[in-house]
Amino acid sequence: MPIRDGVGDTAALTNASDIFSLIxxxxxxxxxxxxxRSGLSRVTVTxxxxxxxxxxxxxxxxxxxxxxxxxxxxxxxxxxxGHVLVANIGESHLHLALMSPDLMMIAQSTLRxxxxxxxTATLNRIADGFRQLQAETGDNGILxxxxxxxxxxxxxxxxxxxxxxxxxxxxxxxxxxxxAAHFDAPVYVDNDVNLMTLYEYRRHFQLADDIxxxxxxxxxxxxxxxxxxxxxxxxxASGDIGHIQFxxxxxxxxxxxxxxxxxxxxxxxxxxxxxxxxxxxxxxxxDVIALVDEQVPEAIMLLRKAxxxxxxxxxxxxxxxxxxxxxxxxxxxxxGDFLLSGIRxxxxxxxxxxxxxxLNIVLAPPQADIALLGTGxxxxxxVFSPPGAADLLNRIVASMTRPVADxxxxxxxxxxxxx
Amino acid sequence: MPIRDGVGDTAALTNASDIFSLIxxxxxxxxxxxxxRSGLSRVTVTxxxxxxxxxxxxxxxxxxxxxxxxxxxxxxxxxxxGHVLVANIGESHLHLALMSPDLMMIAQSTLRxxxxxxxTATLNRIADGFRQLQAETGDNGILxxxxxxxxxxxxxxxxxxxxxxxxxxxxxxxxxxxxAAHFDAPVYVDNDVNLMTLYEYRRHFQLADDIxxxxxxxxxxxxxxxxxxxxxxxxxASGDIGHIQFxxxxxxxxxxxxxxxxxxxxxxxxxxxxxxxxxxxxxxxxDVIALVDEQVPEAIMLLRKAxxxxxxxxxxxxxxxxxxxxxxxxxxxxxGDFLLSGIRxxxxxxxxxxxxxxLNIVLAPPQADIALLGTGxxxxxxVFSPPGAADLLNRIVASMTRPVADxxxxxxxxxxxxx
DNA sequence: TTACTTATGTATAGAAATATACAAAATGAT
DNA sequence: ATCATTTTGTATATTTCTATACATAAGTAA
Numbered sequence: 080m081p082i083r084d085g086v087g088d089t090a091a092l093t094n095a096s097d098i099f100s101l102i103x104x105x106x107x108x109x110x111x112x113x114x115x116r117s118g119l120s121r122v123t124v125t126x127x128x129x130x131x132x133x134x135x136x137x138x139x140x141x142x143x144x145x146x147x148x149x150x151x152x153x154x155x156x157x158x159x160x161g162h163v164l165v166a167n168i169g170e171s172h173l174h175l176a177l178m179s180p181d182l183m184m185i186a187q188s189t190l191r192x193x194x195x196x197x198x199t200a201t202l203n204r205i206a207d208g209f210r211q212l213q214a215e216t217g218d219n220g221i222l223x224x225x226x227x228x229x230x231x232x233x234x235x236x237x238x239x240x241x242x243x244x245x246x247x248x249x250x251x252x253x254x255x256x257x258x259a260a261h262f263d264a265p266v267y268v269d270n271d272v273n274l275m276t277l278y279e280y281r282r283h284f285q286l287a288d289d290i291x292x293x294x295x296x297x298x299x300x301x302x303x304x305x306x307x308x309x310x311x312x313x314x315x316a317s318g319d320i321g322h323i324q325f326x327x328x329x330x331x332x333x334x335x336x337x338x339x340x341x342x343x344x345x346x347x348x349x350x351x352x353x354x355x356x357x358x359x360x361x362x363x364x365x366d367v368i369a370l371v372d373e374q375v376p377e378a379i380m381l382l383r384k385a386x387x388x389x390x391x392x393x394x395x396x397x398x399x400x401x402x403x404x405x406x407x408x409x410x411x412x413x414x415g416d417f418l419l420s421g422i423r424x425x426x427x428x429x430x431x432x433x434x435x436x437x438l439n440i441v442l443a444p445p446q447a448d449i450a451l452l453g454t455g456x457x458x459x460x461x462v463f464s465p466p467g468a469a470d471l472l473n474r475i476v477a478s479m480t481r482p483v484a485d486x487x488x489x490x491x492x493x494x495x496x497x498x
Numbered sequence: 499m500p501i502r503d504g505v506g507d508t509a510a511l512t513n514a515s516d517i518f519s520l521i522x523x524x525x526x527x528x529x530x531x532x533x534x535r536s537g538l539s540r541v542t543v544t545x546x547x548x549x550x551x552x553x554x555x556x557x558x559x560x561x562x563x564x565x566x567x568x569x570x571x572x573x574x575x576x577x578x579x580g581h582v583l584v585a586n587i588g589e590s591h592l593h594l595a596l597m598s599p600d601l602m603m604i605a606q607s608t609l610r611x612x613x614x615x616x617x618t619a620t621l622n623r624i625a626d627g628f629r630q631l632q633a634e635t636g637d638n639g640i641l642x643x644x645x646x647x648x649x650x651x652x653x654x655x656x657x658x659x660x661x662x663x664x665x666x667x668x669x670x671x672x673x674x675x676x677x678a679a680h681f682d683a684p685v686y687v688d689n690d691v692n693l694m695t696l697y698e699y700r701r702h703f704q705l706a707d708d709i710x711x712x713x714x715x716x717x718x719x720x721x722x723x724x725x726x727x728x729x730x731x732x733x734x735a736s737g738d739i740g741h742i743q744f745x746x747x748x749x750x751x752x753x754x755x756x757x758x759x760x761x762x763x764x765x766x767x768x769x770x771x772x773x774x775x776x777x778x779x780x781x782x783x784x785d786v787i788a789l790v791d792e793q794v795p796e797a798i799m800l801l802r803k804a805x806x807x808x809x810x811x812x813x814x815x816x817x818x819x820x821x822x823x824x825x826x827x828x829x830x831x832x833x834g835d836f837l838l839s840g841i842r843x844x845x846x847x848x849x850x851x852x853x854x855x856x857l858n859i860v861l862a863p864p865q866a867d868i869a870l871l872g873t874g875x876x877x878x879x880x881v882f883s884p885p886g887a888a889d890l891l892n893r894i895v896a897s898m899t900r901p902v903a904d905x906x907x908x909x910x911x912x913x914x915x916x917x
Numbered sequence: 918t919t920a921c922t923t924a925t926g927t928a929t930a931g932a933a934a935t936a937t938a939c940a941a942a943a944t945g946a947t
Numbered sequence: 948a949t950c951a952t953t954t955t956g957t958a959t960a961t962t963t964c965t966a967t968a969c970a971t972a973a974g975t976a977a
Contacts, residue, residue: 094933109954110954110955111953111954111955119934119935120934120935120936121935121936121955121956121957122934122935122936122956122957122958123933123934123935125955125956125957126934143943143944145944145945146944146952146953146954147944147945147951147952147953148943148944148945148951148952148953148954149942149943149944149952149953149954149955150943150944150953150954151953151954152954152955232852241852242850242851242852242855243851243852244852287732288732289731289732301818305724305729306727308725310724310819311820312708312819312820312821312822312853313706313707313708313820313821313822313823313856313857314820314822314852314853314856315820316820316850316852316853317818317819317820318818319817319818319820319850319853320817320818322817322850323813323814323817323818323848324813324848325745326744326745326746327745335850337848392814394742394743395742395811395814395818396818398738398739398741398742399720399736399737399738399739399742399814399815399818399819400729400731400736400818400819401730401731401732401733401734401735401736401737401738402731402732403732403733404732429742429743429756431661431735431738431741431754432661432662433651433660433661433662433733433735434731434733434735434738436661437732437733438732513963528924529924529925530923530924530925538964538965539964539965539966540925540926540927540965540966541926541927541928541964541965541966542963542964542965544925544926544927545964562973562974564974564975565922565923565924565974566921566922566923566974566975567921567922567923567924567973567974567975568922568923568924568925568972568973568974568975569923569924569973569974570923570924571924571925
């Protein structure tokens with residue numbers, strides 16, 4: 080039996096990150112699967128798994144999987160290993176949440192917010208809000224990671240908003256640094272549409288590895304999963320389909336200053352504009368949907384027209400990217416087939432058969448807080464990835480009460496590198 | 499000193515694939531870099547490297563790199579380790595080549611070809627052609643891998659042409675299987691534009707990790723490198739920008755049967771069509787460029803117009819993908835700025851500043867046989883990747899004259915798994 | 918030239934992972 | 948109930964890899 084002290088065999092624990100990652104990501108959830116996938120010997124797997132179980136990081140689920148012989152015991156990450164903190168910065172609200180590693184909301188809070196506050200004050204308020212959530216909910220284990228969702232283009236690698244956008248004053252300002260100064264955990268930042276895309280992919284449509292998510296709300300944006308990963312482009316500006324221009328007689332003026340953008344023809348704000356011109360009261364996408372729900376013919380007509388405009392640009396995207404599935408979400412997606420039929424029509428009409436012969440175009444399942452959940456998903460995907468798991472286990476070991484410094488050198492030496 | 503026989507320490511050799519891959523891909527080309535990147539101990543690296551050097555797979559270059567202290571000796575893959583066989587299937591020719599691992603042409607041949615031959619006969623002819631090249635050139639070491647380039651959409655993972663295309667009779671026919679039956683080496687198949695894109699990326703523009711390659715020849719197509727990898731879409735149909743439609747008065751009929759496609763407005767065949775209508779003799783992209791070179795105003799005008807049309811669709815692609823660099827190649831690219839200016843004009847006019855503020859639009863350096871070289875690049879990238887290198891070393895060990903069977907078990911036991 | 922720096926090789930002891938073998942457990946099928 | 952099958956645990960001897968230390972090599976800067 081390996082040497083153990085009160086907190087388990089820390090050396091074995093830090094080396095167990097590969098095993099932990101396999102279980103946490105769902106890649107291998109049984110001992111025999113771990114044996115195969117890890118390439119390690121049975122003895123080593125057993126030893127590392129024991130270290131993880133002794134440290135209460137991994138546990139055995141009640142259920143077993145049938146195997147033809149002795150049933151497989153299923154391993155899962157203990158929910159109490161830690162928690163995730165996420166924030167969605169909207170145009171007028173900050174939405175914060177504390178989640179379990181399986182993305183269950185444990186606590187949330189909503190704060191009023193104005194862009195004019197600027198990044199420093201906002202990040203401080205978010206940090207305070209996070210601490211309050213932590214205090215409210217008692218012990219939720221270690222902080223696994225922090226995620227922020229922003230309504231602007233984000234250079235993901237650098238963790239910054241890039242370019243002029245709704246987030247005035249945030250351009251090229253470091254977000255990760257200040258946030259990481261508040262908490263000892265990795266911080267991830269991404270654009271909200273990317274995160275919604277990620278959530279739809281991981282939770283509802285994991286089977287297709289190349290999916291296009293189109294968000295039709297007050298504005299229009301798109302996210303793309305390529306080969307199972309969020310596609311971000313060179314500077315995080317990908318998916319900007321709202322400002323693709325089409326020629327036409329009398330092109331409408333877009334809020335970006337150009338003429339004839341898709342947004343100016345089909346976004347919630349544009350439909351609301353047209354409804355107002357017809358004498359209705361409508362300010363945003365929600366108002367439009369309210370009128371559609373009341374069966375107002377003009378609203379329905381305009382929504383159908385918007386569907387065809389979006390269909391036109393979607394057809395271009397399909398020709399360029401060849402996605403395996405298109406998911407339509409956002410407020411206007413509640414208009415259902417009124418919106419979808421136009422998209423389908425144009426895509427199937429304009430694209431070559433190869434690109435569409437197995438292409439489905441579906442509505443996103445109605446669900447609140449997708450951006451927030453997607454943010455949690457991003458954090459968890461990273462934290463449980465092989466390098467993320469290595470970092471996490473190092474942090475867990477370091478946070479264990481008994482200092483490791485007074486143990487013999489050998490106990491800490493063999494720590495596997497991240498890559 | 500490790501036990502050696504005439505062919506070196508085969509056990510150490512098979513385990514040396516990670517080291518080999520690091521050197522062959524250029525990731526780490528010195529002993530000290532290998533130490534860092536591999537995460538192995540100095541002793542292990544030395545031992546494996548010695549095995550690779552003893553087997554004549556790796557050698558030391560004449561040059562050294564300055565380091566501040568003793569200069570670093572540079573390690574390279576020996577050119578004689580093996581050769582690559584590639585074939586480019588065109589619409590009327592088969593172009594075959596035998597290349598060194600650094601993509602130098604050692605021998606080539608061109609065969610006449612008609613699509614009507616069908617896949618089986620064609621693949622057999624290619625195999626015969628390959629064998630002839632091998633015979634002509636004497637000993638070039640082991641066959642590292644085979645690559646095929648096709649002018650049609652290819653499902654890369656399955657190694658098949660998909661959908662109706664120029665390659666009649668090839669739809670969903672297995673290509674890898676028959677080819678692999680002829681040769682004991684991995685076979686890779688991809689679309690020609692993807693391969694041209696790969697070559698431009700790896701050889702000329704490796705610095706940008708997200709590049710868009712637009713091929714403007716008799717037809718129009720695009721390839722995309724996303725995060726350093728060829729982007730293929732769900733079914734290999736990505737990059738089909740030639741058949742995106744624009745509305746206009748009197749849209750021209752495309753050869754695909756639709757109205758108003760980009761190809762029908764701006765491809766070599768369309769410009770030739772328009773030139774013929776003006777009384778000139780022109781059949782294809784080469785004829786168009788010949789007239790442009792003769793400074794025929796009508797030809798120049800049409801090429802400029804084509805540039806703007808392509809610019810229109812390129813602007814859409816930029817909004818969707820946010821590439822870091824656009825490379826324009828193909829026959830019409832020889833028209834230089836006559837073509838490029840229109841593309842630049844529309845892209846900078848239509849896209850948001852963020853997407854274009856660091857975006858360059860450049861001509862592909864003029865070079866023959868890009869598709870063939872790209873095919874070689876694809877093979878080499880795969881064969882020298884970590885799993886590819888593991889396979890390769892296994893094949894090399896297996897091909898060594900003295901059978902390993904009569905050696906003690908222990909000598910072969912510890913072979914590292916691929917992953 | 919001399920000092921400094923980095924690269925590289927190797928001996929040694931010890932730690933970690935492996936292969937192999939055996940054993941027991943837990944289920945379904947006969 | 949018995950058998951076949953798969954999962955899981957563990958002891959042993961061995962192999963492989965590591966850490967450490969020392970030595971040498973081959974440049975640059977003073």
